[in-house]
Amino acid sequence: EIVLTQSPGTLSLSPGERATLSCRASQSISSTYLAWYQQKPGQAPRLLIYGASTRATGIPDRFSGSGSGTDFTLTISRLEPEDFAVYYCQQYGSSPPYTFGQGTKLEIK
């Protein structure tokens, strides 16, 4: 089973700052199968990035994804107030076919 470990657990930043969130896989995965989601309190998750670096429909270009192999990154270039939320990475593999990281909470400093 591939385990995704996200860091940090909590990230405290101010609006306008740059956020860098990490997702590390326990073994190499195809970047095709790495996605990022945003979840705000009381809401369902929303797809942000798929294929490690492709923004989903309607996602602002301040969100970007990168990485390959075991190390992947979600970057938010300039934080807006609405960006403070919990972020999850997710991979598709063999058994089990889908796994999520434990999440990074992005909070206002």
Place this chain on the structure above:
Amino acid sequence: EVQLVESGGGLVQPGGSLRLSCAASGFTVNSNYMSWVRQLPGKGLEWVSVIYTAGSTYYADSVKGRFTISRDNSKNTVYLQMNSLRPEDTALYYCAGVDSSGWYCFDYWGQGTLVTVSS
């Protein structure tokens, strides 16, 4: 516009059963991969089950043998039959559409239905 609406959650005693439903609109369940993802209270996301267009199904080890995913094409609805429920199954259960073009990400989500397993 794609909409996924879950229903069927509630309070059930340990060992009991529930059937969750996910009614889709703007989206055809038998032409897409459909999945259930749960979120334990205050915790992260856990994939539960998936049904592919060909009908093959897969389950997380934690629910294998107890949960069954299925779909009714005439009702455009996906189901999750949950038997032998345990307190650790208490969670918000989301229905999600899985991209079937090769990315295998969850591109559509419902709002969730809450399942509470307690005596």
